Amino acid sequence: MIKKHTQIKMNNNLTITIINILLNLIDVLCIVLPVLLSVAFMTIIERKQLAAHQRRVGPNIVGYYGLLQPFADALKLILKETIIPSQSNKVLFFLAPISTLIFSLLGWGIIPFGQGLALSDFSLGILYTLALSSLGVYGVLLAGWSANSKYAFLGSLRSTAAMISYELILSSAILIIILLTGSLNYNTIIEIQQSVWFIIPLLPVFIFYFIAILAETSRTPFDLQEAESELVAGFFTEHSSVPFVYFFLGEYSSIVLFSCITAILFLGGYNLPEVFVNNSIINLQSIILGLKTCIFCFFFVWFRATLPRLRYDQLIELCWLNLLPVCVAFIILIPSILVSFDLVPF
Amino acid sequence: MNNLLMLFFFVPFLAFALLGLNVLLATHKPDESKVSAYECGFSVIYGQTRSTFQIHFYTVAILFLIFDLEILLLFPLAVTLYQVSTFGFSIGIVFFIVLTIGFVLEIGSGAISLTNFDQPNQK
Amino acid sequence: MFFTQTLRSSYRYLQRQAHESPVIFYSCVIGAIGPVMVVTVPPIRERMGWRPAEIVPTSYPLPQRARTPVQGYEDQ
Numbered sequence: 001m002i003k004k005h006t007q008i009k010m011n012n013n014l015t016i017t018i019i020n021i022l023l024n025l026i027d028v029l030c031i032v033l034p035v036l037l038s039v040a041f042m043t044i045i046e047r048k049q050l051a052a053h054q055r056r057v058g059p060n061i062v063g064y065y066g067l068l069q070p071f072a073d074a075l076k077l078i079l080k081e082t083i084i085p086s087q088s089n090k091v092l093f094f095l096a097p098i099s100t101l102i103f104s105l106l107g108w109g110i111i112p113f114g115q116g117l118a119l120s121d122f123s124l125g126i127l128y129t130l131a132l133s134s135l136g137v138y139g140v141l142l143a144g145w146s147a148n149s150k151y152a153f154l155g156s157l158r159s160t161a162a163m164i165s166y167e168l169i170l171s172s173a174i175l176i177i178i179l180l181t182g183s184l185n186y187n188t189i190i191e192i193q194q195s196v197w198f199i200i201p202l203l204p205v206f207i208f209y210f211i212a213i214l215a216e217t218s219r220t221p222f223d224l225q226e227a228e229s230e231l232v233a234g235f236f237t238e239h240s241s242v243p244f245v246y247f248f249l250g251e252y253s254s255i256v257l258f259s260c261i262t263a264i265l266f267l268g269g270y271n272l273p274e275v276f277v278n279n280s281i282i283n284l285q286s287i288i289l290g291l292k293t294c295i296f297c298f299f300f301v302w303f304r305a306t307l308p309r310l311r312y313d314q315l316i317e318l319c320w321l322n323l324l325p326v327c328v329a330f331i332i333l334i335p336s337i338l339v340s341f342d343l344v345p346f
Numbered sequence: 347m348n349n350l351l352m353l354f355f356f357v358p359f360l361a362f363a364l365l366g367l368n369v370l371l372a373t374h375k376p377d378e379s380k381v382s383a384y385e386c387g388f389s390v391i392y393g394q395t396r397s398t399f400q401i402h403f404y405t406v407a408i409l410f411l412i413f414d415l416e417i418l419l420l421f422p423l424a425v426t427l428y429q430v431s432t433f434g435f436s437i438g439i440v441f442f443i444v445l446t447i448g449f450v451l452e453i454g455s456g457a458i459s460l461t462n463f464d465q466p467n468q469k
Numbered sequence: 470m471f472f473t474q475t476l477r478s479s480y481r482y483l484q485r486q487a488h489e490s491p492v493i494f495y496s497c498v499i500g501a502i503g504p505v506m507v508v509t510v511p512p513i514r515e516r517m518g519w520r521p522a523e524i525v526p527t528s529y530p531l532p533q534r535a536r537t538p539v540q541g542y543e544d545q
Contacts (some may be wrong), residue, residue: 024352034354078364081372086381098361105357109350120350149383149394161403164410171417178424210361237384242368246361263370265393315460316406322492324413328446329500331420333438334426336503339435340510346525429527432507439504446500 021114031119033107039252041069046252046332047302049094080241085147088198088238093148097246099186099241104254107132111260112186114270125186126178128260130171133216135161136254140235147238157236158224166215166222172327173209176202177265179335182345190269192345199266205268205330208323213258215315217251219300221307222315222333250340259296260289267292405457416445 044059044066051058059066084090110125112118123127139158144156177198181189199206215222224234231237237249263269269292270285310318338344356463423430430437452458487494511521 021352024349025356028352028356028456031353032360039393066381079372080368081369082373083376083380085383087383094365098358098365102357102362105360106353107514116522119353120348123349130418147383147384151384153399157403159398161406163413168410168413168417171414175417175420175424178421182425182428184421185400210440232384241372242365245364259362305462316458320409321453324449325493325496326499328442328449329496329498330443331417332500333436333503335438336507337426338427340506342511342519344428344431428525435507 007074025118031108032105034247035105035253035256038256039249040074041067042252042256042297043073043248044068045297046304049298049301050305053344061201061262063343071092074245076250077241077245082241082243083238085238087148089146089148092142093238094243096141096143096146097116097236097243097250099142100136100250101246101253103132103135103139104250104257107254107257107261110186112190112269113259113289115187117270118186119287121185124184126174126184126189126317128131130174133170133254134164134167136216136250137167139247139250143239145237147235149238151232151237152235155224155231155237156229159218159235162215162222162224162312162315162319163218165316166212168210169319169323169327171206172324172331173205173212174265176205176330176334179338180345186269190264193268194271197266197268202266202334205334208327208330210262210265211323213262214300215319217254217258217300219255220304221310223309224312224315249281255300257298259300263289263292267295271341289324404456409452409457413445413449415422 047069048058048066059069062068062072073114084093107129109119110122110128112121138155140163141160144154144160145150147153177189178184180198180202181188181192183192212236214220218224239247269291272288347425420438420442427435483494
């Protein structure tokens, strides 16, 4: 009798655990699938918008207005042959694109899409983001080294140097925001911006920050890794089919992710100013966050259509000799203002 | 098991699943010219890829290590600036000024300017 | 005479630096404003009638008496 009772209890516990895991899986799918879709649409947005900047039509055959183009591309690339160069280090050759994809998708785990609508409301969210953006360098480095090709090696060296240099600017710009909020949690940062978006008092910092994320996602004007005219395709010269798709997905996922983080850090995330009190039946918060993210995605493509590519030494000098001194100056100035006017957050 | 842990399991699974799909669906017929390293049409020159590279990249990486550490060490100060108040702030400023002197030294020694390597007699 | 000369020459030097390497010059200026503000602004504000805010308590106040060991709750 007692044995049967414990059996039922154990069965019950097992069922509850399985249901919990399924619910977790559904939560994760609710984030990852829309992210993958948004990445796909980011590629078509980029092509259409670049076409519009150059007064072309852009892709418009597959689906309405070319909307199904990214899916057609993805299918084509999945069906292509994966070429593994004979001199390459095989394990690292596959591990590099996989790690790029993983590290750029994991960043979505802590983004709050609404009040309490995050996969994990992590109290050290900013540090998590910084850690993942640092780890993103490994994909580039491993890809260049493992492919054992001249172009891939040079491209990975350059883009590693550029990414780690601009990481400095990124983390110091984020440090300034942390000084104003006194918390590393994304929700707190958004709630503090209810009175004023940080882009207004911190406009110069926003400019550094945006330059840093342009370099961090290696977009034009800082896309040295794929300087087509000199390095063929940079660090993924040897990668084809699905490994190439992973680099592509990783790059565009990090563009959307960094646009989203910019919207959270500087444009108040899911909140609008008090004028629009957000208590209607439909929760507009995630739509507002999406619209703000779209603004920065537009900026990314706009810069690509406008600016020419920098040379490598110009890139390094812009970072170390121009941006970093000004960043250091602002890191001293802003806490001084806070301390002297007794505005320090607690 | 919480959601973040699930994400940590799910994303690598997704990556490997897509790779498996490619293995299942795509043709795989390698030949010698296909799997050789890409050289813009020339035949491969062996021993060129694992050769030396400029020390400049290494210097940039070392400098990054120091300065990123410096900025990350300021994060706890930024979070607890209210508790440590003016005294902690002044200590932070002293810390920062010491590192800024290092930064000036580093710029002055020309560690990050690439042009010095090309033309040593220019300046 | 000597003093004005020094002042003028240092002014000329700063002007030259602002022209030659504006980034370094202005970041030095911005960085120097900070500590100067910390020293000068609170006295000015206090003269204009500002009193420092009370420190927000981070823990409950401890009682002023001596602690008495609690009896009768041993794990036996």
